[in-house]
Amino acid sequence: MSLRQPYLLFLGDAPDMLAAKVALGVKQWRPEACLGQLSMPGCKADLGLAEMSVGYAVSAGARTLLVGVANRGGVVAPSWVAVLKAALEAGLDLAAGLHQRLSDIPELAETARARGRAIHDVRSPERPYPVGDGRKRSGKRLLPVGTDCSCGKMYTALALEAALRARGRPATFRATGQTGILITGEGVPLDAVVADFISGAVETVSPDAPEDHWDLIEGQGSLLHPSFAGVTLGLIHGAQPDALVICHEPTRTHLRGLPHYPIPSLETVMEQCLTAARLTNPKARFAGASINTHALDDAAAAACLAEIEARLGLPAVDPVRTGVERIAEALE
C-alpha cells in the first residue's frame, strides 16, 4: 500500500465532526500531507483547510482524494459517487477505509481502469490471519480501551508513541483501524477481519519485540458496546497488554449510535477490561486515564481531570490539553 501525496480530504455530507474522524486524524498526524478539503452541501464537519473542488485541487498538486468521512455501517452514500468519479476523471487516486469497497462500485472501478488511476480500499484485509494462540510474546504492550467508541483511543496511542520516543524509548504505534492505517501506511483493519481471526490478527500486527520496546496498539470499540464488543474482546486478548489506558469523553450521555444505552462508569469498564486482559497477560494493569475534555472549558476540564485522578488513583490527562507525558512517565 503506497498512497500518493498530498491529499484532498473528502468530508462528504458528514453530519458532525465525529463522522469525519478519519480526516481529522490524518490532518492531526500528517498535516504536511493534507492540501485541502472537499465538502458537500449539508456538511457539518470542517478541518479548517482550504475548501477545494477536485479540479482546483489537481491544479494545486493534489494526488489522492482520501475519503475522510464514515457513516454508520461504513457504506458509500449514493450522493458521493459522482464526486468520487469526478475526482478520478480529474486525475486523482482514491483512498478509503470504508466497509464497502470503492472498487466494488462498477462506475468507479471502470473509471479508474479507463483513466489509469488507483483505488486503495485500506479497510479490506490484504492477507489471511492465523487463529490466535494466546502465547506470551516478548516486549511490552499498551492498549487504550474506552467507555465508548470514538472517544480518543487512537489519538492516545499516537500521542504515547510520540511521548515515549521523546523520552528515548523505542515505541511503535500499531494501527488496527482505517485511520491508523492511512496515517502509518500499515496495520490490520480489525473490524473487517473474519470473526474467528480477531485475536490472531492482533497477535500478527504486534509481534515479538525487544524487552524494552513498547507497542502502542490502537484500541477499537468498547467492551460494553453491544454493537462492537466482540472486536474489542478479541483485541484485548490478542494485544495481551502489560498496560491499559482508560479513555473517556465525560459529557457524553449514551453510547454512540445507541441512545438507549447509557455510558457505563469508568470503574465498570476498567474492571471488565482488566478481567479480560488477564486471561492472556496476568500482569495487565491500568497505567492512566485519557480524558477527552474538548467539550469543557478550562476550569471544568481541570476539575474533571482532578476528580478522575483522585477517584482512580491513576494519572488522568487530556492528550490535547495536557499531553500524555505523565502516563509515559508512569510506564517506566
Added chain:
Amino acid sequence: MSLRQPYLLFLGDAPDMLAAKVALGVKQWRPEACLGQLSMPGCKADLGLAEMSVGYAVSAGARTLLVGVANRGGVVAPSWVAVLKAALEAGLDLAAGLHQRLSDIPELAETARARGRAIHDVRSPERPYPVGDGRKRSGKRLLPVGTDCSCGKMYTALALEAALRARGRPATFRATGQTGILITGEGVPLDAVVADFISGAVETVSPDAPEDHWDLIEGQGSLLHPSFAGVTLGLIHGAQPDALVICHEPTRTHLRGLPHYPIPSLETVMEQCLTAARLTNPKARFAGASINTHALDDAAAAACLAEIEARLGLPAVDPVRTGVERIAEALE
C-alpha cells in the same frame, strides 16, 4: 441462508459412521426433512433411509442434495464430483459445510449456473448483516455457553428445542454454525462473519417473536478461549439471552487447541458470561448445566452431575444420558 427441503443425504464413500456425522445429525434432529440417502461403492455408513439415485430422489420430491460426509481436511473427493454434477443436472440444489467450497469447483459452478440451481457452501455468509443495535426484542431466548469449544452447546440447544416442543411450547433452534445450518436449513455461519457484524448477525437470526416463544440459539466458542472469545461475546450480546445454560466436558484438562491454557472453572465462566449477557438483557440468568459425560461410566457420570447440581444450585443434566427435560421445566 435458507435451504430447500426435503434432502437427499449424500454419504459418498464414508469409511465409517463417524465420517457421516453431519448426515446423522440432520437425520436425528430433522427426520422429516430427510427423504433418502445416496451411497457410493465402498460406503460403510448407513442411516437406515431408503437408498436413492438422484433421478429417483427428484421424482420423489427431493429439493437439495446435502453433503453429509466429511473426509480428512474437509475437501471434496474427486470421485464425488460426477455425482454432485448429476444431482444439479437432475434439478437438485447442493448444500455442504466443507472447508473446500463446492462453488469453487468450476465444473459444479458452471453446471449450477446453466441449470439455474443453487450451491450453498454454508461456511460462508450469503448476505451482509447489519451492525447490532442492542434493542430488546420480543420473545424469549436461551443461549448455551461453554467452558471450552466443542463441549455440547449445539446438541444442548437442539435437545431443548425438542423438549420444549414436547411440552407444547413454541420453540425454534437458531443455527450459528455450519452443522446447525445444515440440520435446520437456515442460520448464520457466525465464525465467518466480518468482526463488526457479529452481534448484528445474531440479532438478525433471532428476530422479534411472540412473548411465549423460545429461541434456542446455538452457542459458539467460549468467552475465556483466547482464540475465539470475540465471536462468543458478540453472540452473547446479540442473543440477549433470558436464560443461559453452562456446558462442560468434565474430563478435559486444557482448552481445545491450547495446551498452555487450563479449563476455567464453571463458576468463573458463568460469572463472566452473566456480566456480558446483562448488558443487553438485565434479566439474564442461568437455567441449568449441560454436562457431556460420555467419557465417564454410569456411576461416575451420576456422581459428576450430582456434584455440579449441588455446587451450582441448578439442574445439571447430560443431554444424551438424562435428557434436558429438567432444564426445560426450569424455563417455565
